[in-house]
Amino acid sequence: MRITFLGTGTSHGVPAIDCMLDNYDRCPRGVCLRAASDPRYRRTRASILVEVNGASLLVDTSQDFREQMLAYRVERIDAVLYTHAHADHIYGLPDIRSYCQHQGGAVDIYGSEETLRVIRDTFGYIFCPPADIGGGIPRLRTHVLAEPAEVSGVHIVPIAVAHGSLRGCQGYRIGERAAYIPDVKAIPTGSLRLLWGLDLLILNCLRITPHATHLSLAESLSYAQQLRPKRCLLTHLTHDIDYQTEEQHLPEWVRFAYDGLVVDEP
Numbered sequence: 313m314r315i316t317f318l319g320t321g322t323s324h325g326v327p328a329i330d331c332m333l334d335n336y337d338r339c340p341r342g343v344c345l346r347a348a349s350d351p352r353y354r355r356t357r358a359s360i361l362v363e364v365n366g367a368s369l370l371v372d373t374s375q376d377f378r379e380q381m382l383a384y385r386v387e388r389i390d391a392v393l394y395t396h397a398h399a400d401h402i403y404g405l406p407d408i409r410s411y412c413q414h415q416g417g418a419v420d421i422y423g424s425e426e427t428l429r430v431i432r433d434t435f436g437y438i439f440c441p442p443a444d445i446g447g448g449i450p451r452l453r454t455h456v457l458a459e460p461a462e463v464s465g466v467h468i469v470p471i472a473v474a475h476g477s478l479r480g481c482q483g484y485r486i487g488e489r490a491a492y493i494p495d496v497k498a499i500p501t502g503s504l505r506l507l508w509g510l511d512l513l514i515l516n517c518l519r520i521t522p523h524a525t526h527l528s529l530a531e532s533l534s535y536a537q538q539l540r541p542k543r544c545l546l547t548h549l550t551h552d553i554d555y556q557t558e559e560q561h562l563p564e565w566v567r568f569a570y571d572g573l574v575v576d577e578p
Contacts, residue, residue: 313364313487315512317573318380320547321355322518322526323400325376328551343551352555352570357400358494358548360514361386362486367464369393371484371492377404384572388415390464393457394423395494396481397430405435409450418451422463424470425456426480457482471506474498476525490514490577491541494548497525499535510541512577514569519552529558536566545569 324330327344331337336345347353357374361384370392374380389411395401412419423431431454432439438449455461460469469485473496483493489511493499496516499507507513515535518526526548527535536544546553547569555568 313362313490313577315490315514315575315577316361316363316384317545317547317569317571317575318359318361318384318386319356319374319376320549320569320571320573321357322548322550323357323375323398324550325357326353326355326549326551331551340552341554341557343554351572354571355549356380356571359401360492362466362490364487365465367391367466369464369466369486371395372401372494373404373408375400375403378407380404381407389419391420391422393463393468393484394421394427394431395483395492396475396478397423397427397434398495401495402431402434405431406438406450408452409448412451413448418453420453420455420463422455422457422461422468424458424480424482426478428454428456469506471503472500473503474500485510487577495525496527497523504538507539507541510539511543512575513539513541513544514547515544516548517546517553517568518548519550520558521552529553533562533566536563541565543567545573545575 327347331339331344343353356376359372359374362369367390368388370389457470471483473481475481475495485491491507492514494516515532516527517529517532520529522528544566
């Protein structure tokens with residue numbers, strides 16, 4: 313299994329427009345300014361590509377979807393797993409039309425019932441196209457994923473998590489030994505049991521200080537210590553996270569992910 317981190321940032325991305333407008337004086341730790349010279353500080357909106365057994369599974373179509381596909385030369389998408397329907401995780405969906413055309417068919421998309429409902433409402437022209445539609449639109453097949461299932465030959469287990477007022481936010485256990493949870497404030501006990509025995513846990517870590525709907529660094533580390541995967545990579549990072557400073561205080565098996573990071577798992 314090969315996992316490519318297409319994006320590791322939050323809805324603002326890094327550098328954040330807010331900081332740039334203030335000549336980077338607003339950036340709490342100078343991260344946005346350093347992003348100009350250190351690519352590991354540049355964080356597009358969160359998404360990963362999973363390649364396993366000849367299948368290419370995308371998790372979320374971020375607002376930076378087009379640029380991510382070009383940057384990492386993603387040649388095929390067999391299916392998309394959606395974690396939830398916030399804008400930074402779904403608004404790249406229209407550009408998947410290029411893959412539908414190139415592959416000569418519909419792309420399967422999966423998510424909770426709530427997530428798929430919001431996607432249908434948001435992109436009504438895709439699911440109920442008007443007669444006078446002018447440009448190409450994606451061809452999609454939707455699938456509610458509420459129980460473990462085979463997706464393009466890969467065993468996927470949905471992991472229900474708490475993220476604000478959403479009722480259908482979920483992460484995924486992908487194959488036997490990896491899991492991806494980019495947006496979460498709390499993991500219910502039943503979901504924690506589904507995350508035991510991992511080689512790789514990819515987990516939300518928004519910032520240093522607490523947040524109402526996302527894990528802070530201390531909270532992320534607490535979950536990592538409970539689950540004790542062989543390796544934990546932290547993602548969905550704001551400009552509050554200075555990887556060079558914070559990694560000095562992390563266990564060796566916990567690190568911050570970055571855009572373009574490629575991880576090969578057995």
